[in-house]
Amino acid sequence: MSSLWRSEEARRLFDRHCRPIRSWTVRDQYSRDALLAMRVDPGRVAIGASWGWLYESPSDRSEWAAAIWRELKIDPARPLLAVNISLAAGFDLSASTAALDTLYRDDGLQIAFVCLDFRHPGFHRDFAEIAQSAMTAPSVIVTIPQAN
Numbered sequence: 550m551s552s553l554w555r556s557e558e559a560r561r562l563f564d565r566h567c568r569p570i571r572s573w574t575v576r577d578q579y580s581r582d583a584l585l586a587m588r589v590d591p592g593r594v595a596i597g598a599s600w601g602w603l604y605e606s607p608s609d610r611s612e613w614a615a616a617i618w619r620e621l622k623i624d625p626a627r628p629l630l631a632v633n634i635s636l637a638a639g640f641d642l643s644a645s646t647a648a649l650d651t652l653y654r655d656d657g658l659q660i661a662f663v664c665l666d667f668r669h670p671g672f673h674r675d676f677a678e679i680a681q682s683a684m685t686a687p688s689v690i691v692t693i694p695q696a697n
Contacts, residue, residue: 563587621689623659630658634676646683653686660688
């Protein structure tokens with residue numbers, strides 16, 4: 550396990566912000582072990598968050614994916630933060646967009662808003678456009694097409 554998780558500062562942050570979480574669903578045993586090392590009750594941690602994370606494609610589609618990102622003016626060789634935003638009650642838009650601006654400015658992250666508008670077309674896109682307009686950093690909006 551990374552030494553990052555063993556520092557006292559990491560433990561204090563985890564205890565303050567994550568300890569109140571009642572149940573965890575993680576993708577693998579490694580992730581479960583990391584939570585157990587942070588003193589989370591084993592009965593609160595289940596494996597199986599998204600089985601899609603464990604899928605391995607029989608073919609390499611990395612060049613296809615890189616071409617899609619390049620069309621959106623995203624450099625596949627640079628760090629990218631993909632955000633799915635929803636302006637739920639209590640959501641602090643200004644703090645979130647300020648954090649995204651900081652990540653762009655200080656860490657060079659590219660920002661992409663991914664719109665998963667399967668149930669309600671335009672729902673995530675509307676929020677992404679609001680967030681994008683509140684930011685100073687450049688970003689792109691990626692709409693995942695709805696299957697017919």
